[in-house]
Amino acid sequence: MPYEDSHLSDEDLLLAADGELPLPRMKVVNEHLAACWDCRTRRARFEATIADLVETRHAILDPQLPPVAGRRALLKARLSELAAASGAGRWSRMFRGLAVRRVLAFGFAAAVVAFAAVAVIDRWRFQDSSAIVAQGPLEPSRSLTPGATRQVNLRDVCGGAPDEGTARVVPASVRRQVFQEYGMNGAPPNDYEVDFLITPELGGSNDIHNLWPEPYYSTVWNAHVKDELEDRLHEMVCNGQLGLGAAQHDISADWILAYKKYFHTDRPL
Amino acid sequence: MTVPDSTGSLSRVLTATAKTTSDSLCSEVEREVVRLFDDHRTRLLRYVLSIGLPIHDAEEVVQEVFLALFRHLQLGRPRDNLRGWLFRVAQNLALKARQASQSRPDHAQLDEVVAASPVDPAPSPEQQFAFSQRQQYLLAAFRVLPLRDQYCLHLRAEGLRYREIADVLEMSLGAVSISLTRSIARLERADRG
Numbered sequence: 001m002p003y004e005d006s007h008l009s010d011e012d013l014l015l016a017a018d019g020e021l022p023l024p025r026m027k028v029v030n031e032h033l034a035a036c037w038d039c040r041t042r043r044a045r046f047e048a049t050i051a052d053l054v055e056t057r058h059a060i061l062d063p064q065l066p067p068v069a070g071r072r073a074l075l076k077a078r079l080s081e082l083a084a085a086s087g088a089g090r091w092s093r094m095f096r097g098l099a100v101r102r103v104l105a106f107g108f109a110a111a112v113v114a115f116a117a118v119a120v121i122d123r124w125r126f127q128d129s130s131a132i133v134a135q136g137p138l139e140p141s142r143s144l145t146p147g148a149t150r151q152v153n154l155r156d157v158c159g160g161a162p163d164e165g166t167a168r169v170v171p172a173s174v175r176r177q178v179f180q181e182y183g184m185n186g187a188p189p190n191d192y193e194v195d196f197l198i199t200p201e202l203g204g205s206n207d208i209h210n211l212w213p214e215p216y217y218s219t220v221w222n223a224h225v226k227d228e229l230e231d232r233l234h235e236m237v238c239n240g241q242l243g244l245g246a247a248q249h250d251i252s253a254d255w256i257l258a259y260k261k262y263f264h265t266d267r268p269l
Numbered sequence: 270m271t272v273p274d275s276t277g278s279l280s281r282v283l284t285a286t287a288k289t290t291s292d293s294l295c296s297e298v299e300r301e302v303v304r305l306f307d308d309h310r311t312r313l314l315r316y317v318l319s320i321g322l323p324i325h326d327a328e329e330v331v332q333e334v335f336l337a338l339f340r341h342l343q344l345g346r347p348r349d350n351l352r353g354w355l356f357r358v359a360q361n362l363a364l365k366a367r368q369a370s371q372s373r374p375d376h377a378q379l380d381e382v383v384a385a386s387p388v389d390p391a392p393s394p395e396q397q398f399a400f401s402q403r404q405q406y407l408l409a410a411f412r413v414l415p416l417r418d419q420y421c422l423h424l425r426a427e428g429l430r431y432r433e434i435a436d437v438l439e440m441s442l443g444a445v446s447i448s449l450t451r452s453i454a455r456l457e458r459a460d461r462g
Contacts, residue, residue: 011450020431020446049457053411054426056404061315064324068310075306075332079299079339239325 008032008039013046066238070231076269139221139256140212144181145197147252148210152203158238170194170206178211191215193223197255198248199230202237221256225268229259236262302339309355312427316356317363319423326370330362353433356424360437403460410459414452421448 008016008029015021016029033040175194179185184192195214198204214223233251236242250258260266310331317327337358342348411419417438424434431445440448 010454011446014450014453015446018425018431018449045457045461046453049407049453049460052403052407052460053422053456056407057315057319057423057426059404061318064318065311065314066324066328068307071310071328071332072303072306075335076299076303078332078336079302082336082339083296083299239328241325 007036008042010042010046013039013043017043017046017050066235067231069228070235073228073232073263073269077263077265080265080269139254140197140214141182144209145212146209147197147248148205148207149198149203149248150205152244154237154244157201157203157234157244170211174206174208174211177208179213181208182213184213187213195223195226198252199234201230201234202247202251203244204248220268221259222268225259226255228269229255229262232262233258298339298342301342302335305338305351305355306335309352313355313359316423316427317359320360320363320367320420322363322367326366327363330359330366333362334359350433350436352429353436356427356429356433357437360420406459407456410456414455418448418452421445422452425449 012021012025012029016026016033021029033043178194179187179192192213192215194211196204196206197210197212200206204210214226229251233242233247237244237247250261259268263269313331313334314327317330318324322330334355338351338355341354411422414422417440420438421434421440424437429437431442431449434440434445435442438445
């Protein structure tokens with residue numbers, strides 16, 4: 001027997017477990033392991049230690065990981081800014097080589113095009129907002145949905161308040177009442193989220209004054225976009241970057257404005 | 270009436286075409302960066318946390334990593350081993366941030382984080398005690414490992430291959446193998462109590 005007096009090194013065992021050995025050496029190691037209980041036992045201990053280490057890291061680090069949505073949206077905003085800035089830089093370098101007359105002529109033409117574009121966009125926005133009004137409100141009515149909160153503190157908000165789940169439940173009767181108040185009895189309910197103006201994660205309550213029918217689709221500023229804002233504000237509040245009161249105020253005063261403010265963008269990402 | 274300047278028109282057309290191409294390349298790179306963010310954000314964040322940054326700083330570092338990636342790709346720089354590149358940039362930024370804050374000693378990381386972590390309520394007291402004991406042995410052994418060995422372990426735990434670890438930490442492949450073997454052997458002895 002070739003392996004009676006010699007055993008595999010620790011390094012060979014680990015390299016084999018990690019799939020890092022060259023194939024010929026792997027074959028030798030596997031043959032040895034098939035014959036040697038000692039080395040298999042050592043390998044099992046290594047594997048158990050690795051498992052303990054992995055488990056410990058996850059137990060310690062994973063609870064700290066915040067939801068990804070807010071940061072993902074922020075990254076997209078920053079990338080757009082960066083792309084715009086780098087594009088502008090490239091154009092300014094390009095124009096440096098042109099004659100001033102041509103630049104001025106180009107500028108004039110660009111201004112004309114921009115003016116026409118603004119006119120078209122304005123018209124489009126006007127038409128778009130008319131369509132939105134016919135389908136449902138972009139933003140909640142100040143009188144019907146001024147926003148309402150429950151008694152919470154930072155610990156409740158950031159530590160996962162026990163009543164958070166309860167606060168998320170909107171009874172069917174209240175949902176119907178919301179549609180009724182907004183004069184939208186005939187609207188298809190699946191196209192709307194009866195949304196919290198101040199999200200429960202920021203201390204919003206399920207009082208009817210905190211609820212309105214928000215379109216999922218049809219508009220640029222829809223329920224999915226607001227969800228991103230909610231994640232972002234929650235994260236900022238829990239990181240100590242923003243006060244809970246300020247977050248509640250900004251999202252209830254004008255959530256679209258708040259989105260623009262906290263994502264540094266004029267349009268949803 | 271002005272006679273149309275054909276050179277100027279051509280120049281405008283070329284400029285517009287170049288701008289469109291450039292914009293589309295930009296958005297393509299943006300999409301790729303976001304896709305890579307989706308794939309690697311959690312592992313990078315955990316690695317940066319394990320280096321000892323508080324969560325808010327760690328998140329900022331990860332954001333910076335992907336903004337740097339955007340510039341890297343936009344400039345047409347090498348794409349081979351992008352995962353290793355991400356971890357290397359994350360590590361450099363994290364160490365810089367930690368040095369700037371001067372908030373933690375070099376051997377911070379896991380054991381300090383564990384002290385501040387909430388205890389998982391799910392396991393029974395016996396299980397919790399047993400887990401904590403093993404955890405404490407492991408952490409005690411982990412803490413006395415050389416810093417480079419700790420980083421090797423963290424990177425391996427995040428799924429990096431030896432070649433990638435070697436790139437991130439600027440070590441030879443052999444040195445990575447020796448480091449991991451030595452560390453696992455030490456931890457294994459500690460794990461046995």
